[in-house]
Amino acid sequence: MTDSAISTRLIIRQPDDWHVHLRDGEMLEAVAEYTARQFARAIVMPNLAPPVTTVDAANSYRDRIKAATGTNFTPLMTCYLTDNIDPAEVVLGFGKGVFTACKLYPANATTNSSHGVTNIQNIYPVLEAMQRIGMPLLVHGEVTDVDIDIFDREAVFIERILSKVIADFPDLKVVFEHITTAEAVEFVDGSGTNIAATITPHHLAFNRNAIFQGGIRPHYYCLPVAKREKHRLALRQAATSGSEKYFLGTDSAPHLSDDKESSCGCAGLFNAPYALESYTQTFEEESALDKLEAFASENGPRFYGLALNDTRVVLEKLDNQAAKEFQTDSGPVIPFLADETLSWKFAGFEH
Numbered sequence: 001m002t003d004s005a006i007s008t009r010l011i012i013r014q015p016d017d018w019h020v021h022l023r024d025g026e027m028l029e030a031v032a033e034y035t036a037r038q039f040a041r042a043i044v045m046p047n048l049a050p051p052v053t054t055v056d057a058a059n060s061y062r063d064r065i066k067a068a069t070g071t072n073f074t075p076l077m078t079c080y081l082t083d084n085i086d087p088a089e090v091v092l093g094f095g096k097g098v099f100t101a102c103k104l105y106p107a108n109a110t111t112n113s114s115h116g117v118t119n120i121q122n123i124y125p126v127l128e129a130m131q132r133i134g135m136p137l138l139v140h141g142e143v144t145d146v147d148i149d150i151f152d153r154e155a156v157f158i159e160r161i162l163s164k165v166i167a168d169f170p171d172l173k174v175v176f177e178h179i180t181t182a183e184a185v186e187f188v189d190g191s192g193t194n195i196a197a198t199i200t201p202h203h204l205a206f207n208r209n210a211i212f213q214g215g216i217r218p219h220y221y222c223l224p225v226a227k228r229e230k231h232r233l234a235l236r237q238a239a240t241s242g243s244e245k246y247f248l249g250t251d252s253a254p255h256l257s258d259d260k261e262s263s264c265g266c267a268g269l270f271n272a273p274y275a276l277e278s279y280t281q282t283f284e285e286e287s288a289l290d291k292l293e294a295f296a297s298e299n300g301p302r303f304y305g306l307a308l309n310d311t312r313v314v315l316e317k318l319d320n321q322a323a324k325e326f327q328t329d330s331g332p333v334i335p336f337l338a339d340e341t342l343s344w345k346f347a348g349f350e351h
C-alpha cells in the first residue's frame with residue numbers, strides 16, 4: 001500500500017453511544033439498526049410515553065430493543081426520574097443490572113418530559129441512594145422557566161440547579177448530557193472526576209444560524225437548541241482536547257418528518273446513520289484524529305466502570321453520499337446530514 005492509501009483508513013476500538021433515543025414500536029424497528037451497526041452498547045433514554053420508571057418496564061423495553069437489533073448490541077437501560085420515584089425501585093434495578101443510570105428531565109424541558117421533576121428537592125432521597133451505590137445521574141441540563149431565554153437555559157441550569165446538586169452530593173457521578181455552551185465546558189472542566197459530559201455530533205457541526213438559514217429549518221431544531229458560534233468552538237475544543245471527562249453521546253432522537261415539518265415541530269435530530277462519520281470529520285478538521293478513539297470508545301466506559309470493547313471498526317476516507325430519508329411504516333424520517341456528501345464512511349469491523 002502507498003502512504004496515501006494507508007492514510008485513508010482509520011481503525012479504532014468499537015465505540016459506544018452514551019445517549020440515544022431508540023423509541024418504541026415501528027420507529028424502534030426502523031431506527032435501531034443504525035445505532036447497533038456501529039455502536040457496541042448504548043445508554044438508552046427512558047422518555048417513552050409512558051416513561052420507563054420501573055424495573056419491569058426497563059426489562060421489557062430492553063427485550064424489545066434486543067429483538068430489533070439482534071444480540072451483538074447491548075442496550076444499557078435508564079430509569080426516568082419523576083417527583084414520586086421510589087428510591088427502592090432504583091436501587092433494586094441497579095443491583096440487578098437492569099438500570100445502568102437514572103435520567104433527570106426537568107418537567108416539560110423536552111419531548112415526553114411532562115412526567116419530569118418539578119423541583120429537584122423532590123428527588124433528593126433518590127440522589128442520596130444513587131450517591132451511596134455509585135449509580136450515575138444523567139442530566140438534561142436546562143431550566144424550563146418561561147422567563148429565561150431559551151438560549152440561556154443551560155447556563156442558568158448550571159447556576160441554579162447543577163451547582164447545588166453537586167455541592168449537596170459531592171460524590172454523585174453526574175453526566176451533563178448533550179452540552180451546548182462554553183459555560184458547561186467551563187463547569188465540567190472545573191469539577192471533580194465524578195462530573196463528565198456527552199457531546200453530540202450536531203452541536204459540534206453547526207451553530208444556531210443553521211436553524212434559520214434562508215428560512216426556518218426544522219431538521220436542525222433540537223433541545224438543547226444549538227447556540228452561537230463561540231459555544232460550538234468551545235465544544236469542539238473540549239471534545240478534541242483529550243480530556244477524559246468528555247465522551248460520545250449522539251442524542252439521536254428520530255421524529256417522523258411530518259412531526260418536525262409542522263407549525264409546532266418536535267425537537268430532535270435523527271443522527272444515528274452518520275454519527276461516527278460526522279464525529280470523525282470534526283476530529284479531522286480539528287487535527288485531532290488521534291483523540292477520536294478516547295472520546296468515542298474509552299472515556300465513556302471508564303466513567304461508567306465498564307470494560308472497553310475488544311472489537312475494532314474501520315472508517316474510510318472517501319466521498320460518502322448520505323441518504324435523503326429513511327422510511328418507516330408511518331412515513332419518512334429525515335436524517336442529520338441528509339443528502340450531503342460526507343468525507344468518511346463507516347466500513348464495518350476489522351477482520
Ligand code: NCD
Pocket residue numbers: 021047110111112140221222223224251253254267268269
Ligand atoms: C429528545 C427527544 O426527541 O426525545 N429531543 C431532542 O431534541 N434532543 C429529547 C431530549 O433529549 O431532549
Ligand code: ZN
Pocket residue numbers: 019020021045251253
Ligand atoms: Zn436526548
